[in-house]
Amino acid sequence: MLQARYLLVGSSHAALEALAAIRMHDAEGSVLLATRDAAPPYSPTVLPYVVSGKSDAERVRLRGARYFEEQKVALRCGSALASLDTAARVARFADGEQVEYERLLLATGASPAIPPIAGLKQVPYHVLRTLEDALRLRAALGSARKAVVLGAGLVGMHAAENLVNAGAETTVVEMQPQVLPGYFDAQAASLIAQAFGQRGARMLCGQAVISAAPRGQGFALKLTGGERVEGELLLVATGVRPAIDYLAGSGVAAERGILVDRRMRTSVANVWAAGDVAQAASFYRDAPVVNGILPNAVEQGRVAGMDMAADPGARDFRGAVPINTYHFFGRQALSVGVDAIEGGETHVQCDEAAGRYRKIVLKDDRLSGIFSIDAPFDPGIMVELVLRRVDLGPVKQAFLDEPRQSARRLMSQLWR
């Protein structure tokens, strides 16, 4: 049986950030990092660019072998966590290996959630979460003339752009009435959908797939609106669910994700969780949330790592804020925070012709959310203004007129 002071499961953003935090405080404690993926660490976020060919699959690794050597970390790739005996503090892996840990971090992220559509199992389809998925999709890209993407979230929209650029006739089906729900309001979403429409994509929002069936080389889908859509390439991107199959019998409490407190501690002693797998405090609401975005995984990984290493500088997670930076057809959409908030005060500027949009939501003169298309601001600063509940009262008009400059100015003063 292997032994480790720190056992980190997963090799993506949350786990790597926790590792960095641990090493800042504990340079020597033994670390074992085990991950299901056979490839060296990479980010799921880069995968659309591996699909498009912009990123070389060989050059996307987040850390090289030398880093792990220097940091004295034992790395086990291709080793999936299978079950946990939290009483004995032993983790069992699918390859038969067992690890006795002192402190355990679960950073296993999420996996594609496959919707219960009749006949879907009989149809060949793609998902996009691992490097393997990406390479498979990339290979299929060349030959597909007609493609269908289920789900207009981040993954679906990125992939749809790839398909459009590869010359495929692309249809996007989204159950919600708009694209990118949860990040952009209906008006901004429609500007984004328009950009896709202009490039020949069909955006079918407010529709669901009732059933799927093989048809020739490809498939046929029946939609709630009665329409039938056919194609050769199907990508299912209807959402994700936390990768927690190994939890059964462990005693670690989970709802939509593993429940954690503000130090990312789970319900069981010596077990932490962070990233897409965790359900943690929200900045806006009382109920904990899964906030499946990269910056959130990094922040939670940092909090968990510091706490695991008993770093005296350890601090509480300040609460999840939805953030999105979305680049489409050379344009940019940014979103920070939430817009639907009780007692909120909304300021919208929209130049429909230029495709420019900006919305600022304040509550009690504090920033609740800011959203834009082709109207740049610094998301990192805006998040900080939200989290610190900075009083914008004294500079309100300037902030509404010129949020980017005003926020930079404010932050520069706050840092001083």
Add this chain to the structure above:
Amino acid sequence: MAAYETIAFDAAKCTGCGDCMSACAQVKTGSFEHASSRIQILPSANDGFELALCRQCGDPGCVSVCPAAALEKDGTTGVVAWDGTKCVNCLLCTVGCTYAGIAFDARAGHVTKCDLCGGDPACVTACSEGALRHVRSARIYSHYGELEDLFVPGLSGCQGCNTELLIRHVLRAVGPETVVAAPPGCIPGMGTVGYNGKTGTKVPVFHPLLTNTASMLAGVRRTYKRKGRDVTALALAGDGGTADVGFQSLSGAAERGEEILYVCVDNEGYMNTGMQRSGCTPYGAWTSTTPVGERSHGKAQEAKNLPLLMMMHRCAYVATASTAFMEDLYEKLAAAIEAAKHGFAYLHIYSPCTSGWRFPSQANIEVARKAVETGFVALWEYTPASGLRFTRSVDDLRPVDEYLEAVGKYRHLDAAQVAHIQAHLKKDLGLLKELSARGAQADPRALAT
């Protein structure tokens, strides 16, 4: 861990002229468009200016959130470097940064950030107001950090004392071929001469009497020289052991041109024995022997100007230094080491005392800096060939009150005493200016009246 260079911004000096932005845009894009500059100066509400610029963070947030491994902190230069061949334009880095140090440039079509221009930032060169400064002291720390620390770990100085920093760095620069003399004072008191038969240094160290430091070192240097070994004879002494009790042997050794490197760490009193006054205690200062009460209002006499006295010995090298100006200190140290190979080198380092001067222990370097910025202490060096030269301008000084208010031992001063101090500072500075203006021609004796 290495230390890194950085660009410092002094908002008080910025006039918002925009030259820095023009220079950056020009160097990086060939245009003068301020929008393409990686440094952004912003007018602030209260007529001042604010800054948006990459801080080249030690633990960079932009790197942590980059999904494409396109950002990396260079371990040697400290620059957070952006690799355009890996960047996927996802803009997540702009989420990771709270300084707006990396931002999308519409003209370039990707994010851009400061790269310190490979070590010679164009914005700093372009700034004629002195609002931007390229702080290179990191080079010193990285360089000397690599050298062996010749003191043992765990010296026991008072909290916040700068002397440990000072002596560890001095000995790193001087190197292992050294014999150290540490006469009674804070420096042996904190453990340099050792305890229980073990020394606190990794080079030979001895503990002379207060009276004979320079003469003993003269003998040590001569003996080694006769044996054909080039050994540096280094004194690490306090101001009491130098200016008062040890002055006779010091003066004699200097006059004979003994090849000694004599470092005086001046904390303006006998601090380790109960904070008594010394010949270097300034006028008005509280000490335990110049108390503040009905009749006594601090020291009634002026301090000796010890470095000037040493200059009048026409030593091979004389300089004053401060731990708030480490680059200056290191340059002088290098010159003094060189000079001590053929003559007497004297280095006078001002050392605020956290225990005896009554200021918070975290404020040591701050106090040292204020002493220099107000002209209470002047930084200069002297060689017989080129005379006295200021190494930091004394033309644009801050009011001396800023210094006096930062130090508790002056808290009791009344207006007349402050006026007295101001008048004397003016006179002393005038003398130094006169000396520096005349250069090697100056005869200090004629000017000293």
